[in-house]
Each structure stands twice: as C-alpha cells, then as structure tokens.
Amino acid sequence: MRPTPNAALSAFGTTIFAEMSALAxxxxxxxxxxxxxxEDGPAILLDEASRALHSGVNQYPPIAGDPGLRxxxxxxxxxxxxxxxxxxxxxxxxFGATEALSATMLALCGAGDEVVMFEPYYDAYxxxxxxxxxxxxxSALRFPDFxxxxxxxxxxxxxxxxxxxxxxxHNPTGTVFSPAELEVVARVAVEHDLLVVTDEVYEHLTFDGxxxxxxxxxxxxxxRTLTISSAGKTFAATGWKVGWISGPADLVAAVRTVxxxxxxxxxxxxxxxxAAGLGLPDRVFAAYADDLRxxxxxxxxxxxxAGTTVSRPAGTYFVVADAADLxxxxxxxxxxxxxxxxxxxxxxxxxxCDSPGFETLVRFAFCKRDDVLVEAARRLAGLxxxxxAG
Ligand code: PMP
Ligand code: GLN
Numbered sequence: 001m002r003p004t005p006n007a008a009l010s011a012f013g014t015t016i017f018a019e020m021s022a023l024a025x026x027x028x029x030x031x032x033x034x035x036x037x038x039e040d041g042p043a044i045l046l047d048e049a050s051r052a053l054h055s056g057v058n059q060y061p062p063i064a065g066d067p068g069l070r071x072x073x074x075x076x077x078x079x080x081x082x083x084x085x086x087x088x089x090x091x092x093x094x095f096g097a098t099e100a101l102s103a104t105m106l107a108l109c110g111a112g113d114e115v116v117m118f119e120p121y122y123d124a125y126x127x128x129x130x131x132x133x134x135x136x137x138x139s140a141l142r143f144p145d146f147x148x149x150x151x152x153x154x155x156x157x158x159x160x161x162x163x164x165x166x167x168x169x170h171n172p173t174g175t176v177f178s179p180a181e182l183e184v185v186a187r188v189a190v191e192h193d194l195l196v197v198t199d200e201v202y203e204h205l206t207f208d209g210x211x212x213x214x215x216x217x218x219x220x221x222x223x224r225t226l227t228i229s230s231a232g233k234t235f236a237a238t239g240w241k242v243g244w245i246s247g248p249a250d251l252v253a254a255v256r257t258v259x260x261x262x263x264x265x266x267x268x269x270x271x272x273x274x275a276a277g278l279g280l281p282d283r284v285f286a287a288y289a290d291d292l293r294x295x296x297x298x299x300x301x302x303x304x305x306a307g308t309t310v311s312r313p314a315g316t317y318f319v320v321a322d323a324a325d326l327x328x329x330x331x332x333x334x335x336x337x338x339x340x341x342x343x344x345x346x347x348x349x350x351x352x353c354d355s356p357g358f359e360t361l362v363r364f365a366f367c368k369r370d371d372v373l374v375e376a377a378r379r380l381a382g383l384x385x386x387x388x389a390g
Contacts (some may be wrong), residue, residue, distance in 0.1 A: 008130045015123055016351035020335065029339035030368075030376045032299075033347045035171070035317055037367040041236035041277070042284060048276040052269035061265045064256060065093025065244065072275035073244050079282075080203075081214050083222070089249040092256050093271060095263045096241035097201045097230040100255070102128045103262055104197055104226055104245065105163075107254040109134040113162040116153070120352035122171050122199065137161070140355050143320065144311040146173040148181040150188075157192050164194045166215060169202035172349055172363040173320055174313020176210040186218045195251070196225045201243075202316040204234045204285045207293040210314035216247070226251055231274040233317070234285070236367075242267050242274045292317055292366070295373055299366040302377030307384040317367035320349060324360035326383055331362045342379040 020033030040046060064070060070087035077083040085091055094100040101124055109115055111133035117125050119138035129136045139153040157164075166185055168177040177185070189196050196215055203212045216225040230243035245255055296312070300319055303310045308321040328334040331348035338344055349361035366373060 006131075008133060009127065012127050012130070016347050017123075020345050020347050023336070023339060024345040027339035027343070027345075029343045029345045030372060030379065031345045032364040032366070032368065032376060033335075033345040035365040035367060036238040037236040037317075038369050038372060039236060041234075041288075042280060044280065045231075045235050045237065045273045045277045049269050049273035052272045057269045057272065059268060061093075061268045061271055063260050063265050064088075065091065065265070066268070066271035066275065069093055069242075069244075069271040069275040069278075072278040073246065076278045077214075077227075077246060081217055083214065083216055083227075083246075085246045086249070090252055091244060091246045092252050092259065093265075094243045094245060094259060095266060096232060097199060097228050097243040098124050098241075099259065099262060100228040100230075100243045100245040101125065101197070101199065102131065103255045103259040104228070105129055105132040105134060106262075107258040108195060108251065109163055112160065114158060114160040115163045115165055116156045116161055116194075117165040118148070118167065118170065119355060120172050120349050120358060121165075122167060123352060125165055125167075125199075134163075135160070136354070138354050140353075140357065141170070141173055141175060142357065143173075143322065143361055144309060146170070146175040146311060146320075148177060148184060150184050153184065153188055157188060157194070161192060161194060164189050164196045165199070166196060167199040168215075169200075169206060169212060169313075169315025171202065171316055172318050172347070172352055173311065174316045174318050176206050176212060176315040179213055182213055182215055182218060185215060186221050189224060190220055194224070196221065197228065198225060199228050201228070201230045201233050203229055205289055205292055205317060206315040207289060207296060208314060212315070223248055226255070231270075231277065234288075235274070235277045236288075240267065240270050240274070242270050295366040295368070295370070298370070298373045298377065299364060302373070302380050303364065305377070305384075306380040317365055318363050319366060320361050320363050321346075322360055323362050328360055331358075331360050334360075335362060342382050344376050344379050 017034040024031035070091045074087040105128040109132040139156040226247035232238040303321040346362040
C-alpha cells in the first residue's frame with residue numbers, strides 16, 4: 001500500500017522557480033525568473049575551494065561547521081555590524097539559508113504556533129512553517145513602495161504568535177527596511193515576547209545609500225533574534241548552498257539538534273572557500289553591489305520603456321513591475337505567455353502571496369550579464385507593440 005503523503009504539504013507542488021526555469025529551458029527564453037547570476041563571483045573562492053578539494057578536505061566537517069568558517073562569520077558580523085557572536089556556541093553552518101530556515105522552524109515552532117511574515121514572502125517560509133505544523137499569518141507590503149504597515153503587522157500578531165520572520169533586503173520586492181521600520185518590528189516583538197528570525201541573504205546587495213541594518217543590532221533584540229545568511233547571493237554562488245545562522249547559544253543549539261538529523265554536515269571544501277570570501281576587503285562587497293545597481297537600472301529602464309510601472313528596488317537582485325499596464329489581469333497567465341510573446345521569463349508575485357492585491361505583479365531578476373540584459377530589454381520593448389491581456 002502507498003503511504004499517504006504528509007498532509008501538511010498538500011498545498012505545495014513544484015516551486016514557481018523550478019516551473020519557470022523549466023519553461024525558460026523548454027522555450028529558449030531569457031530566464032529572468034529564478035534568481036541566480038550567470039557569472040562567477042570572486043576568484044579567491046573558486047581557488048580556495050579547488051585547493052581544499054585537492055588537499056583532502058573531503059570528509060564530514062564538524063556538525064556546527066568548519067571552525068575557520070565559523071570564525072570568519074563571527075568576524076564578518078563584527079566588521080560590518082558591530083555584532084559580537086561566539087563562533088563556538090552562537091554560530092551554526094547550514095546547507096544554505098534554506099536549511100537554516102527549515103531547521104529553525106522545526107526546532108522552535110510548535111504545532112499550532114503562529115508565525116508572522118511579510119507578504120509577498122519567499123516561498124520556502126510557507127513550506128517550513130507547514131512542515132513544523134505551524135500556522136502562517138501575513139502582513140502585506142503593498143506595491144509600489146512596499147512599505148511596512150504597522151497596523152497590518154499588529155493585526156497579524158495574536159496570542160498564539162511565537163515567531164516573527166523578517167526578510168530584509170526583501171525578496172521578491174527588493175525593499176530594504178528602514179531603521180524606522182525595523183524599530184516597529186522590534187517594538188512589536190518585545191511587546192508580544194516574540195522570537196524573531198531574520199533572513200539577511202541579500203545583506204550586501206543594497207543600492208543608492210540604502211544600508212542593511214541587522215535587526216539583532218537594535219536594543220533588546222540580540223537575545224531574541226536568530227540571524228540567517230548565506231554565501232549564495234553575496235558571492236554569486238547559489239549552487240554552493242553554504243549558509244549560516246547566528247544568535248543566542250540556546251536557540252542555536254536547538255536548531256543544531258534538528259540540523260544534525262536533516263543533513264548532519266557537508267560541503268567540506270566549500271566551507272574554507274566561503275571563509276576566505278567573508279574576509280575579502282569592504283571594497284569587493286561594495287563593487288559587486290555597484291555593479292548590480294547598474295544592472296538594476298538597465299532592467300528597470302527597460303521595463304518602464306515597455307510601458308509598465310516599476311518599483312525600483314533598493315536591494316536584492318529583483319525588480320517588480322505591474323503587468324496590468326500591459327492589459328494583464330493575471331500575472332501567472334501573463335508569465336506563462338511571456339516566452340511566446342517576447343522570449344523572456346519572469347515570475348508572478350502572486351506565487352508568494354495569500355492575500356488579494358498582487359495579481360498583476362511580476363518579478364524579474366537582473367543578476368545577469370550586461371549583454372543578456374540588453375537583449376532582454378530589446379525583447380521587452382516589443383511588449384508595448386503587442387498588447388494582449390494575460
Ligand atoms: N531566503 C531568501 C529570501 C532567498 O531569496 C533565498 C534564495 N536564494 C534563500 C533564502 C535561500 O538561500 P540558499 O540558497 O542559501 O538556501
Ligand atoms: N532564491 C531564488 C529566487 O528567489 C530561488 C531559489 C530556488 O529556486 N529555490 O529566485
């Protein structure tokens with residue numbers, strides 16, 4: 001007899017990223033859907049990984065992660081944010097931010113506990129909460145500025161809320177929460193005695209003077225905040241899946257207990273390479289962000305020229321545009337048609353939402369080579385000339 005699939009995941013099929021990347025591969029369209037760069041990051045990471053691979057660093061690392069990487073993560077938190085974390089007790093290396101998120105929910109979200117997150121939300125959050133038997137509640141960020149709405153955040157919090165999940169810089173909107181918005185989050189967390197999990201994988205991808213402020217740096221927050229990040233975005237190595245979590249020792253220990261039964265430990269030769277990357281000078285991080293800002297402008301200008309209203313992001317490598325301006329009333333249908341219409345793939349923002357109000361929004365990724373973006377811009381310009389309801 002076939003076992004019954006886990007009912008908690010009955011609402012989850014194939015992710016929108018896998019679906020849209022498959023559509024891009026099948027149609028030959030330019031894939032601005034799933035967010036991954038098409039160029040390698042700093043050579044030192046590749047050299048160091050290769051060196052480690054060829055010098056015997058191929059067995060299980062310690063469960064908490066390579067000590068050199070944990071020390072580099074602690075040094076990074078101190079250098080960029082003034083945060084002090086003990087690399088032995090307060091840092092855990094994970095299989096990407098994704099495992100950090102899932103292990104955290106499995107460790108700290110009990111059955112029926114509510115987790116509040118901002119909507120649109122990164123799709124893995126919903127699945128991680130569901131796997132843990134928790135209940136998702138959302139506070140919407142509205143197009144085009146995607147600002148935090150304190151009243152809606154307060155509405156989402158109930159007596160059953162245990163965890164507040166924050167993502168800044170925010171996927172898919174590109175919003176970087178301002179210090180004032182972060183203060184609202186901190187106030188609500190303290191008032192309701194919530195644990196906060198912050199996903200900061202785009203921490204170094206901010207533009208135009210917007211700076212990333214980790215929530216853990218706000219007064220009273222370090223003791224209730226677990227901070228998650230990953231090498232994928234910072235070093236243009238999304239396939240490496242080296243992530244980490246830092247925060248209070250007892251919470252990190254609880255996550256480590258779960259993590260050891262999910263994957264134990266892995267990516268041995270990649271861990272020293274990421275440690276080397278985290279030690280690169282500030283100017284390397286700044287230059288990458290500056291390069292991405294230029295790419296952002298290229299794609300935003302192309303989408304505006306195609307006739308869409310664009311929310312120009314202050315961070316990440318995503319931009320959201322409104323396909324309603326092209327006559328679409330359903331971005332999911334619009335995105336399925338887009339390869340045929342103009343040879344470009346995007347993802348519908350509604351895939352990251354529970355509430356109405358996001359139906360016509362499309363997310364495009366700009367972490368691509370300039371020549372690819374220029375060609376995408378040329379193709380998108382054709383949309384204006386071939387209006388068709390999506
Ligand atoms: N969080 C956000 C907001 C993301 O966009 C992603 C996708 N990279 C992840 C987490 C997952 O990160 P990783 O690839 O390190 O698991
Ligand atoms: N983080 C990537 C994005 O938002 C997708 C990662 C994935 O496919 N799981 O595009």
